[in-house]
Amino acid sequence: MMKTVPVNIEHHAYKVYLDKGLRFRLGELLKNSLDEQPSSIFIVTDSTVAPLYLEDVLNGLPDDLNVTTVTIDSGEQSKSFKEYEYLLTEALKAGLDRKSVLIALGGGVVGDIAGFVAATYMRGIRFIQMPTTLLAQDSSVGGKVAINHPLGKNMIGAFQQPEAVYYDIEMLATLPEKEWRSGFAEVFKHGLILNEAFYQWLNEHVQQLPIHDQYMNELLARSIAIKAEVVSKDEREQGIRAYLNLGHTLGHAIESVSGYGTLTHGEAVVIGIVFAMKISEKHYQTDLKISDFVDWVESLGYETNIPSNLDRSKLLEAMKKDKKTEAGSIRMVLLKKVGEASVEKIDEKLILSILNEQ
């Protein structure tokens, strides 16, 4: 049954549609969720998703609509200047105009880069997210779009809200276990920062990956509702939106220092979450029962230690490039307790000492 989650950003409300089989119904969905119908459609997807789902999506569109499809290589390395330029060139060649609509069909990589193309092509055109990974329950909502720079993750980007999100959860059936792991990290992150009951529910019900079908509807609806509420209150990350960055100060540093794609985003974030918990215990003089958390996530196949080959001083340098840094001071999302986050300035010496513990 179709579920919708509203995203009520002040200047731009939209909905996340959640159901099985949405990929066959793009034409109908566009009709229902766009105020003005598109002059043309530009679908961006990747080399893994295209052979699996592109035909289904195209079959759902009316024959008289002008449609261009562009496929980029799958993987984090595609969130690059080179692919960004390529997509803009293809958009220009296809003759997209300001009434065109871009559709991002894929995981967070496609959503982020295609969204950034939509944000910048002719200073901004409409776009739709069609997420195909579990991780994209996070990335498709909230309008953060970006590409990576070799020196830092998501360093070039924009806030560009989609017109709608069409999440056909049937497409998760083909997701490899590693990608379930990556995506699930961003699900339990939502519980850890803001909703202890949701975190406990996950802890009780998720003992293996992929996640059992019977829990998926509830899991997605609750996780997306948390993200939607946060971005509705604070679109531009002036306050509580920063909580969504739990584990990302170190996580992003690990991704850039190890080379994009060496670890998945979620794998890096989990290592970052354990690190942030250790800093939290010291900062607030509290007991977060880190070993219980580590036992649970390790039983799901996550690595929780920082890879031993990564130079700790390089990680520290990369952490300083985090977007939350102010006047050279690293600011991290910490947990006062499960379900309660806060952002604090953290001394570099403490960071380095905990980096060196592992």
Ligand SMILES: NC(=O)c1ccc[n+]([C@@H]2O[C@H](COP(=O)([O-])OP(=O)(O)OC[C@H]3O[C@@H](n4cnc5c(N)ncnc54)[C@H](O)[C@@H]3O)[C@@H](O)[C@H]2O)c1
């Ligand atoms: N904008 C945001 O708010 C936000 C939030 C979280 C993460 N992100 C970004 O999202 C990216 C990670 O996204 P991701 O984990 O979806 O990675 P991804 O897009 O690289 O997808 C992971 C892999 O799964 C493949 N795949 C996608 N859908 C599939 C399907 N249905 N069946 C089989 N294979 C499929 C992809 O081709 C890829 O190889 C990172 O760049 C991260 O920084 C952005």
Ligand SMILES: O=C(O)C(=O)C[C@@H](O)[C@H](O)[C@H](O)COP(=O)(O)O
């Ligand atoms: O939506 C947000 O806000 C988030 O922080 C969600 C994160 O999971 C996501 O990885 C985001 O892209 C990180 O943003 P950044 O500003 O730290 O690059």
Ligand SMILES: [Zn+2]
């Ligand atoms: Zn993330």
